Amino acid sequence: MAEYAEPVQGLLDELSRVLGHQVQVEAAGAASGVLNHDQGDLTVNADGQVTVTITDTTNIDYTLSHELVHFMMNMKGYLMMEMPLHGDDQEYDAMRISTAKLLELAAQHVMVVAWQRENGLLDDGVDQSVIAGFEQQLDDEDPDHPDDMIAFRTLLLLDGLVYVHQMPKPDNTLRAWRNRYPAATAAAEDLFALISEHEPDTPRRLRGVEVKLLAHFEQFLIDQGYAQLSLPDFVVVPPVLSQRQLRLELTQLYTLNETSLNVDGDDLTGYVAQGNTDEQTAFVLTLPSDAASADALQALYQRPVKDVLDEFELTYSER
Secondary structure (H helix, E strand, O other), X not given: OOOOOHHHHHHHHHHHHHHXXXXXXXXXXXXXXXXXXOOEEEEEOOOOOEEEEEOOOOOHHHHHHHHHHHHHHHHOOOOOOEOOOEOOOHXXXXXXXXXXXXXXXXXXXXXXXXXXXXXXXXXXXXXHHHHHHHHHOOOOOOOOOOOOOHHHHHHHHHHHHHHHOOOOOOHHXXXXXXXXXXXXXHHHHHHHHHHHHOOOOOHHHHHHHHHHHHHHHXXXXXXXXXXXXXXXXXXXXXXXXXXXXXXXXXXXXXXXXXXXXXXXXXXXXXXXXXXXXXXXEEEEEEEEHHHOOHHHHHHHHOOEHHHHHHHOOOOOEEO
């Protein structure tokens, strides 16, 4: 049986108690000396079995705890973004999905990194391996020959800033990044300010940060001359609602808009439910096309939010 650091073993034991069976860990591969988030993957089988696969053994405690904390967060009401809509261009959809996921992970990593540091898993050696992992994926910016990689650099550096700002001595790394990737680091620091201003330490706050990141990154892309991704429309950020909000009529919290994007299933029409205050898609209703009349929508609007969420088996969290 593999031996893990005490906090990591404690996390494994806690999760195994909750699940009712042992979490499987499969670690193999060389130790590259760098750490990044592609070195671990957690999957849940149809029977509920959880398996963590680690493909780089540089620091198994780091990679394993990273995957486990993410999973525990989800079990405790920190909900994952969903992408139930799709257009006719699969490559375009894939770009939207990957962009949203990177923003989501950056917000969640505030708590993942905090847990790792509080439990003694991060030291100067680990910090340098993580920084090397980020820098390994980035080419330096050339101000004389701008390229089209600023969006990718910005997303990666945003995630990096979440880690760096929890290091005991972040200044050297920050100076180096501002020098090597000036435009992307400036954009990433603007986004990071949204995270640091609203600490995502509860499901509700995490959702609020994710909504802001989607909207602000969308505007950043537009300012850079990229095609609009319509992230706040395309991406579902499941709602985190109080009992009072769940009792309200649907119309008091959401506006239903028919989407031009596709939903799974024949003869179905998709309606995105966008928050009246944040304009972010919170869930998608799929209705039979021949039954999606104005009267049917009006009847939905008058029903309690909880009734609609439960009937359509939609993801949400109570606070």
